[in-house]
Amino acid sequence: MKKQHLNVVIQLMIWLALFILQIILLPSWGKFPTIFDDISFYRTIIPEDILIFCIFYLNYLVLVPNLLGKRRKGLYILASILIFGLFLFFPVFLDFFFGIKYHGRFGNPKIMNLWLGFVGLMILGISLGMRSVQEWLRAEQRNREMEYRRTLTELRSLKTQINPHFLFNTLNTIYALSLKNSENTSTAILRLSTMMRYVLSDAKNDFVPLEKEVEYIEQYIELQKLRSTDKLELDVCIKGDYTSAQIAPLILIPFIENAFKYGVSNHETSPISLYLFVEEDRLLFEMHNKKFKSEPVRVSGEGIGIANTTRRLQLLYPKRHKLKIEEKDNSYNVRLEIKLKGEQYPLEPTLGNE
Template sequence: MFRLKSSVVIIHITGWLICLSLPLLFISGQTNDSRAFSMLRSPNYLIFLLTYIAIFYFHSTVLFPSLFFKKQYLLYGLSVLLLLMLVNFLQPFDHLVSQLRPPRRPPGSEWLPPGPPMPGADHRPPARLDFVSDFLFLLTISLSIATETTHRWRQTEKRALFAETRKTQAELSFLKAQINPHFLFNTLNNIYSLAMTHSEHTATSIMKLSNMLRYVTEESKGDFVLLENEIDCLNDYLDLQKLRLTSKTIVSFSITGNPGIKNIAPLVLLPFLENAFKYGVSNHEASEINIVLDCQQSTICFFCTNKIFRSQQDKNSTGIGISNTRQRLDHLYGNRYTLDINSANGIHNVSLLLPS
């Protein structure tokens, strides 16, 4: 359905008031103001207005989009030439000012009413070009071309922006779809181990997994979620991991500040925890995983440290989770976040700073 924006209507009305007031300004300089403005009620002025308005919108809605943009340049040029010939035939400006011209008479003679024409005499005025009408025609065509070209350029820019937005959304959905099966695979392995040992914590772990899946599939559909909901998901994940750990591993998760109504991208912290449990847990040596979430007024600071027990080759392989998390952070936060991952003296450190 065709709809007009109020701004477009105002621009068109303003443009026509400016363009069509030019003849009045020109004529008012040639005669007194009362005679110039009396033309506003004359039929010739109405014909003058309708001529150029019709040319403008006929060119904008028919000729330019149907011929020029479809590369029918010859037919377009012929159509514009026919319109120019029509304007020269109508001579709208010449007819408009003709009513202001006084009748011509010889110098020093009194005016007499015209007598009957002489036999064989031809009193038709010689054909001439109406240069002002031609100039206004070229101005109207130029404005039409500029208006339509600008409109199409804006439409193309909007379509490109919309396509880019859809592409970004598709990429984010794809990255989240990769993260979720990765998390589910690891968690189901843990529950399988509990079931094989007939652990009494099997039912509890299944319930926590159910809560996490509900969060992943229902609550985290948008680009951002409440930080409190993300913390609940992390707590469920940590509880599931603790069920399989021995007393040699200590897990510390502390929260400082007030999460309040802060927002965060869903599941951006979970891959770092998965990485910590993958490389920072040993069944033979004491290990410790420290996790800190600091909720400041305008930022969310996440820190995670763990000892490295895997080989150098495994240590450099952070997996698809960390790689996708970086891409999601780039898409959602741009250059407004800081991620620092480093290893020193056998300790793996993760520091993530997000705006809230």
């Protein structure tokens, strides 16, 4: 509403400025008396300005939206012809109804009438152009808002898939420990409860402190180490100032899950390296692991992690991230760069006023 009021005020100021300029400049053309010589001159100028003002907004507010906007082109053309005629015979109208002799800008009255008709068509064209541009801008705004809502809906849908996916993978770990009657099962359950607290509380937000996300990653790695054998060669390097940055929750963990899921063997050396570096607003994440042929326990929801994350990156960090995944027969490498600072999607879009 504030934008609408401002638009009205601006238009009124423009009309007032044009009227004042007309009063000041027209007498200086030498065709008319000065403002101090003949006040009767303005008896024709003021009605003409009123006519221009009324026709402009008649076309802008009524004819264009109700005739052209509803595909009634024939009626609009007829209305335009009538308006052209009104301007064409405006001097006759003033003389017949009010006894006012029109001050012609040209010596020939016929040329004066044609000029006024041209002014009428010009007013129709200007108001039509302004209305068309305004409607186009409104349509563009509505399209952006619809696209924005679709994006938010898709993001929420993707986030609803995160928690089950996380739970399935973690329960797989605890299940593997229980099969071995491992004494680490109780410790794993305790770590799971800590991680679930983060997933159900902090991770429900669109963005979280990077520091908390790093803590979650460290908890997840410790949980995976409980089920791993001495064949695992884990190299984790997390450095940089990540205490003040924010990141989309659980955006990195699917790559780490993938490394432990397919990169750990009970019989062969299993090197996994994780590198996370934060400098100012730039995050660099790298994950490298060997790939073994495994037969994991099949669970519902398997396989959605990487695709989910790739799509979330596209929506949350458009043109602000670079993701390179290199998969070979015996290795899997991920390199991800994110520019952390920039426009972020709020929980709800702010709708513009029409």
